[in-house]
Amino acid sequence: MSAEDKIRELGLELPAPPQPAGSYTRAVRTGNLVFVAGQLPLKEGKMEFSGKIGKNLSAEEGYEASKLCAMNALSILKAEVETLENIVRLVRLTGFVCSADGFTDQPQVVNGASELFAEVLGERGVHARLAIGCNELPLGAAVELEVIAEVR
Secondary structure, three states: OOHHHHHHHOOOOOOOOOOOOOOOOOEEEEOOEEEEEEEOOEEOOEEOOEOOEOOOEOHHHHHHHHHHHHHHHHHHHHHHHOOHHHEEEEEEEEEEEEEOOOOOOHHHHHHHHHHHHHHHHHHHHOOEEEEEEEOOOHHHEOEEEEEEEEEO
16 A cells, blocks of 8 residues: 555545745755755644643643644655655654753654554654654644655
8 A cells, every 4th residue: 555545544634845934945966865854734834733741732632733744744755756655764863842840741642643653654764763742833833843754
C-alpha cells in the first residue's frame, strides 16, 4: 500500500503545502537529503493549537498538534520529490514543544508525529529524534517540527 493510500486509510488528507511564515524557503534539497523548515500546527493557514502544553493545552492536545505538523511536513516532502514513495527514509525529527514550567512530557507530545510517520511510511518513517521543551514558539504555536529526509 502506498503512503498516500495509507493516509486515506487513516481517515486523513494530505494538506496543501503550507507557505513559509517568514523570509525563508519551506525546504532545501541538497544531494539526497531534504531539510524541511520548521512546521507549525497550521490547518488551511490558521493556527490550530496555540499556547503552552501543561498550562492551557494537555499533552494529548500536543500529541494531536504534532500529528498536524507531521502532515504539513509530509505535504512539503511530496511537493519536493513528487511522491511520498520517493522518500527513502526519514533521518531525523526535531520537535520543539512550547511547555509550561515543570512540564517534562515532551517525548509523549512528539510521539504524535513519530507514530504518524511510522504508520504512513512504515520502516521508512522510523527516525532519530530530539524533543525539546521551550518557552515560546513562532506565532504562539504549541509545537514546531523540523524534518530531515533521505530521498530519491
